[in-house]
Amino acid sequence: LFPETHHPRLLQTLLKDSxxxxxxxxxxxxxxxxxxxVGEVFGPYTQPTDAExxxxxxxxxxxxxxxxxxxxLQYINQRFQHRDRWVGALTSTHAPLHLIYGPLDPVNPHPQFIRLYMHLVKRSTVTILDDHxxxxxxxxxxxxxxxxYFNFIHSF
Structure with a gap:
């Protein structure tokens, strides 16, 4: 969501410039x-199986x-180019928003990402799932x- 808190993985960084x-x-x-x-962005206890x-x-x-x-992967570069427009859509919407977040996310790291999200996106609820x-x-x-998700949907 926010280019300033986004931490792409090494391979994404190498591929994003075409x-x-x-x-x-x-x-x-x-x-x-x-x-x-892909395994780097899953939690240590939630790794996909080999079949997955x-x-x-x-x-x-x-x-x-x-x-x-x-x-x-051009979206990584476009996050900077279109930040005001994309983040502006989140901050100015009247639609209810709900973020479901994993706190071990290395791409959008906790707590920086959550602090920025809660500061900018006022009309939103956030669910932070278990630590793993x-x-x-x-x-x-x-x-x-x-x-x-269902708690959010049933809240209005």
């Missing part, structure tokens, strides 16, 4: 590199999707995520 290097790297990425990179990693990998590889990772949940709370704690 350079010749990025094009070359997209062809070098194999399952083990993918598994290590394989499902993610095959989904990414479908129709050579892995070859366009550098294009997809990270970047993908919907996968790492589906029950806690759904409970938080």
């Amino acid at each position: 350079s010749i290097l990025a094009t070359f790297l997209t062809r070098l990425i194999n399952f083990l590199i993918f598994q290590k990179g 990693f394989w499902d993610m990998w095959t989904s990414l590889r479908h129709n050579d999707g892995n070859l366009v990772l550098d294009s997809i 949940i990270s970047h993908y709370p919907q996968l790492e704690d589906p029950t806690g995520f759904l409970k938080a």
Whole structure:
């Protein structure tokens, strides 16, 4: 959400500029590199199984999707370019917002991210899940995520 608190992983940083290097790297990425990179953003107790990693990998590889990772990762650069517009949409909306957050998230680290979010997005509620949940709370704690979501939906 906020470029100033966003900490992309090393591979994302290398791929985000659509350079010749990025094009070359997209062809070098194999399952083990993918598994290590994705595993870094899951909590230590919520790592996907090998089968789940394989499902993610095959989904990414479908129709050579892995070859366009550098294009997809342009959102990292666009966060800076469009910050006022994108963050402005969050801060000025009248729609109820709810953030469900894993406090071990290395991409949007706690507590800096939460402090900034709560400061800027006034009309929002926040659910911080258990201490061992990270970047993908919907996968790492589906029950806690759904409970938080339904509590929000049923609150109005």
